[in-house]
Amino acid sequence: MQCETVKVVHQDEVQGGYRLLWLDAPGIAPHVRPGQFVHVLVPHMEEALLRRPFSVYKADGPVLQILYKGVGKGTRTMTYLRPGDQLSLIGPLGNGYPGLSTGRYPILVAGGYGMAALYLLARALPVQGVAFFGGQSASDILCVDEFEALGWEVRISTEDGTRGERGIITGVIDAWWTARDADAEPVEAYACGPNGMLHAVARRAMERDWRAWVSVDRNMGCGVGACLTCVLKVRSEEGGWAWKRSCKEGPVFECREICWEMEEAG
Amino acid sequence: MKTPVMVASGTFGYGPEYAELVDLNKLGAIVVKGIALHPTKGNETPRTVEVASGLINAIGLPNPGVDGFVEQYMPFLRQYDVPVIVNIWGKTVEEYVEVARRFDHVDGVHALEVNVSCPNIKEGSALFGTDLDMFRRVVDGVRGATQLTVIPKLAPNVSDIKVFARAAEDAGADGISLINSVPAMAVDVKTRKPRLANVTGGLTGPGIHSVAVRLVWEAAGVVNIPVVGIGGITKAEDALEFLMVGASAVAVGTASFTHPATALEVTDGIAEYLDRHGLSSVGELVGTVLL
Numbered sequence: 145m146q147c148e149t150v151k152v153v154h155q156d157e158v159q160g161g162y163r164l165l166w167l168d169a170p171g172i173a174p175h176v177r178p179g180q181f182v183h184v185l186v187p188h189m190e191e192a193l194l195r196r197p198f199s200v201y202k203a204d205g206p207v208l209q210i211l212y213k214g215v216g217k218g219t220r221t222m223t224y225l226r227p228g229d230q231l232s233l234i235g236p237l238g239n240g241y242p243g244l245s246t247g248r249y250p251i252l253v254a255g256g257y258g259m260a261a262l263y264l265l266a267r268a269l270p271v272q273g274v275a276f277f278g279g280q281s282a283s284d285i286l287c288v289d290e291f292e293a294l295g296w297e298v299r300i301s302t303e304d305g306t307r308g309e310r311g312i313i314t315g316v317i318d319a320w321w322t323a324r325d326a327d328a329e330p331v332e333a334y335a336c337g338p339n340g341m342l343h344a345v346a347r348r349a350m351e352r353d354w355r356a357w358v359s360v361d362r363n364m365g366c367g368v369g370a371c372l373t374c375v376l377k378v379r380s381e382e383g384g385w386a387w388k389r390s391c392k393e394g395p396v397f398e399c400r401e402i403c404w405e406m407e408e409a410g
Numbered sequence: 411m412k413t414p415v416m417v418a419s420g421t422f423g424y425g426p427e428y429a430e431l432v433d434l435n436k437l438g439a440i441v442v443k444g445i446a447l448h449p450t451k452g453n454e455t456p457r458t459v460e461v462a463s464g465l466i467n468a469i470g471l472p473n474p475g476v477d478g479f480v481e482q483y484m485p486f487l488r489q490y491d492v493p494v495i496v497n498i499w500g501k502t503v504e505e506y507v508e509v510a511r512r513f514d515h516v517d518g519v520h521a522l523e524v525n526v527s528c529p530n531i532k533e534g535s536a537l538f539g540t541d542l543d544m545f546r547r548v549v550d551g552v553r554g555a556t557q558l559t560v561i562p563k564l565a566p567n568v569s570d571i572k573v574f575a576r577a578a579e580d581a582g583a584d585g586i587s588l589i590n591s592v593p594a595m596a597v598d599v600k601t602r603k604p605r606l607a608n609v610t611g612g613l614t615g616p617g618i619h620s621v622a623v624r625l626v627w628e629a630a631g632v633v634n635i636p637v638v639g640i641g642g643i644t645k646a647e648d649a650l651e652f653l654m655v656g657a658s659a660v661a662v663g664t665a666s667f668t669h670p671a672t673a674l675e676v677t678d679g680i681a682e683y684l685d686r687h688g689l690s691s692v693g694e695l696v697g698t699v700l701l
Contacts (some may be wrong), residue, residue, distance in 0.1 A: 145430045147670060185668060191462050193615050193668055234431070234670070364467070365458055366667040368431070370423035370443075372469050373458040387451060387472065392427075 145237060145368070146171050152229040153207060160283025162213050162257065163223060168316050170206035172235045178265035179336075179359055179396050181347070182235030189221045195234065196222075197364045197391070199336070200262035201287075202217035211260035211286065238395050241265045241334055241357050248332035248355065249273050252296070253313065255337030259286045261359060262336055272296045274320060278313025278341065282306035287305050314344045321352065330354065339407070346399035356399040364388040377403040411493060411659065413438040413677040414692050415649060418640050418661035419497035419523060419563070420444065420469070420587040421614075424483040425490070431670040436677065439493040440485070441661060444525050446498070447505050447512075450656035454607035460595050464618065464642075465664050466594045466612030471499060471525075476512045488518040496560070498523040503547050506538075510555040522558050524549060524583075527565030527590035539565030539590070545574060549581035561638065566618075566625055575629035575637075587638035587661065588629055589622045615664040616642045623651050630656025630697065644672065646679020653680075653692060654699040 155165040167173075172182060183195040196218040214220040225231070226285065244250050252262045252275040255314040259277050264386060272295035279285050281304050288298050300308025301316045309316055333356040335345045342358040349356035363372035369392035375392070378401045380386040385403050416439040424442045434440065452472030459466050474482055479496075487494050496519055500506040513519050526548055527539030534622055538544045547674050562578045564571060566589040578586045591612025596605040604610070622641025626659065630637045636659065639652025644665045652660045665672040680692065689695060 147431050192460060193463075193465055193664065194460050195668055232669070363456060363458070366427075368423075368427050368670070370421065370427040371458065371467075371667055372452065372472060373456075373467075375452075375455060375457070 145235065147234045148172050149230050149232045152225045152227055152231070154227055154383050155223075155225055158286065159213070160281070162211060162283075162286060164201070165210045165212065165222065165225065167208050167210070167231075167233065168206055168236075169208050169233055171235055173206050173208040174220035176200045176203040176208060176236040176264070176359060177240040178268050178301060179261065180238045181395065182210070182217075182233050183237060183364075184210075184222075185232040186218045186221050187229065187231050188224070189218060192218060192286040194365055195367060197237070197367055199257070199359075200236070201260035201263055203264065211257050212303075213257060234367060237391060239393065241359070243398050244269050244271060244332055247329055249329040251299070251317075251333050252291075252332055253278075253317065253333060253335040253337070255279060255313065255341045256284050257286065258336035258338075258359070259291075261402045262334060263287060263290060265334055266291055266294050266296055270320065274299060276301075276313050276317050276320075277308075278316070278337070279303070279307075280304065296297075312344075313341065314348070317345075317348065321348070333357065335359065342399070343404055343407070346402065346404060349399050357396050358402070359395045360390050360393070360397065360402070364391055367391045377406045379403060411438040412436070413680075414659040415673045415677045415680070416441055416495070416638070416652070416659060417662040417666055418663035419495075419525065420467075421663040421666050423577050424433040424479070425487050426483070428666070428670050429486075432674060434490045434492050436674050437492050438659060438673075438677070439520070439690075440487070441494050441497055441523055442479070442487075443473060444471045444497040444499045445473050445476055445479050445509065446471065446500055447476055447509050447514065449473065449478055456605065456607055459605040461594075461613070462617065464594075464612050464613045464615035465667075466596055466606060466611040467591065468606045468608030469609065476509055480516055484516060484518055492521040493519040494518055495523050497523040497525050497563070498602040499554075500697075503544075503551050506548050507551040507555045507693055509613045510552040510558075510560075514556040514558060519558065521584075522552065522556060522560055523587055524552050524560060524562040524589070527563055530698065539574075540568050542577060544572060546577050546581055549578055549583055553582040559584040560657050561585045563577035563590050564625075564629065565590050566621060571625045571629050572632045575633045579633045579635050585636040585638060586629060589618070589625050589639055589641045592618050614642070616644055617687075618642045619648055619651075623655055626652055626657050627699070633699060642646050643676060644669075646683060649676045649680060650683060650695065653695045654697070658693070658696050
């Protein structure tokens, strides 16, 4: 982990408001593991105090890429960044995804820019399985060519039916699961996306004996474990629950660790 | 202290969280997050909300308790050449006294900051900061229970800060620190719900700095013990303001979340100011505001 002043190399719109930001971050980029994030101090936004966390999409040599959408005041301000602009980055942060367990078959499940957060993992895993990408509309389906180029089979759904099957992605996952040989290898799932999607994956994982790693999305403050903003309830060894920091012990948790019933209530 | 610039309680964890990013040996002191007698889980989420020029928090003082803190964090902190100030709190006067007593002989603990003013604890702690009689009882009790330096941290939401500052001195406090966060609330107008699970919280950050300067000025004017200025410091000028109105040390709070090295940059900035004005020590600045 370090705090580095980095330089914007390039920025452009990919599609539908999703943007790709290339940063020259020689101190941080080479150390990023799949599923980790960086904490960005958005320049020219004095009324906002805190940094904004972003998953790393790609890290190649000294350059890392962030895929984001201008939806809040931080991300909208980021859309104005130009090549040569400087910004402060803390990273890499968080635990990231673990590797594939021996004998398991990997699937990826992502919604929206969660797809970008899974790219480094897709590149690192020794086996390529199926990637399930869901979104509201065709413009929310990202990076498909990239995953296919790595050897992954990509299955898509959109709620408006403009790409892939109409509906939510769990329907596509369920159809795939039903058609699958009963004696095929057990599944190891890696998911990133909205919390409702993560919970849906978790329910299936628990019913079907999958191992499932979910990357949770929580409001975050410091990013390094000090402010205790981003906590969530996980099961403790004594049978109760304890807060864990999604920035430090997470953002990736095995789905059985999370007290989903308390999350829903909260 | 090597520098009058410390890091404030609740904004720097217990030290390890920032050790990779900040040279802890260069801090004036580390004031660790509030410690109670027993482990506490803290509030439900959402616990913080960013507002214009500030952050409202209602973390609820989660902590591992005295024994947990001493076991988990003191071995780490003892490796550094930096004073450790433990922020302590309790739900009763007796709990404050017991926590102070237990820290009295813990190797590596240099002082106790008495948190009488966290607005996020129910069952009475906020009252300790705003009810003069309760405040006196806590400070008096803690004073009697420890040989360590005792620094009550004052609440900003009192009608006359001078009364509390004097009461602290009279009860034997070695110094006072102020201000704690300012009670605050934010509402999500789409859902009409409070933006914090705890409904209300405490505002910190640049938005409270000028409020804090005025309160430090008033408090420092009526006591002879050292005053620690806290509230919305993001740069050296903010710290210089506190010194000029009478603080002899300062603590950087919320800014560490955004710029972990703020305290070090403030230290450098103060040194440059002293150089530029031909001053040899921070002491020459304290209380020098021209009225």
